[in-house]
Amino acid sequence: MESIDVYDSSRNFTGKQIDRQMEKLKPDEYMLYALALIENTQGQFLLTRRALTKKWAAGAWEIPGGGVDAGESTETAMLREAREETGLDLSSCTRQRILTYRNDEPESGDNYFCDIYLCHADFQPSDIRI
Numbered sequence: 001m002e003s004i005d006v007y008d009s010s011r012n013f014t015g016k017q018i019d020r021q022m023e024k025l026k027p028d029e030y031m032l033y034a035l036a037l038i039e040n041t042q043g044q045f046l047l048t049r050r051a052l053t054k055k056w057a058a059g060a061w062e063i064p065g066g067g068v069d070a071g072e073s074t075e076t077a078m079l080r081e082a083r084e085e086t087g088l089d090l091s092s093c094t095r096q097r098i099l100t101y102r103n104d105e106p107e108s109g110d111n112y113f114c115d116i117y118l119c120h121a122d123f124q125p126s127d128i129r130i
Contacts, residue, residue: 030102093120099115
């Protein structure tokens with residue numbers, strides 16, 4: 001079971017948790033996502049490519065990140081997702097949230113707030129483990 005916290009349209013926690021795989025968000029219910037825009041010391045940014053088997057944006061280039069688990073902050077989720085997707089430990093990097101946006105798709109239940117963090121990290125391409 002993959003539990004997520006449910007938020008209202010003002011990003012207030014509703015006290016409700018749902019199983020992300022089994023339940024659909026209702027209109028005016030939101031989950032959280034977190035993304036990492038990772039820049040190395042040479043000014044290069046890390047992009048990953050989505051698997052060709054994904055339902056949404058198969059094969060598209062993106063920055064690492066994903067859904068926030070129940071009880072988790074977006075910053076913690078961003079660090080976890082970056083490590084899962086790239087093998088990079090960003091816990092000691094300089095980072096700041098640079099953007100938050102809201103997505104509303106009430107018909108599909110794909111309603112969310114997304115926080116994007118800029119992370120400055122000292123890594124080489126050989127450090128990345130996809």
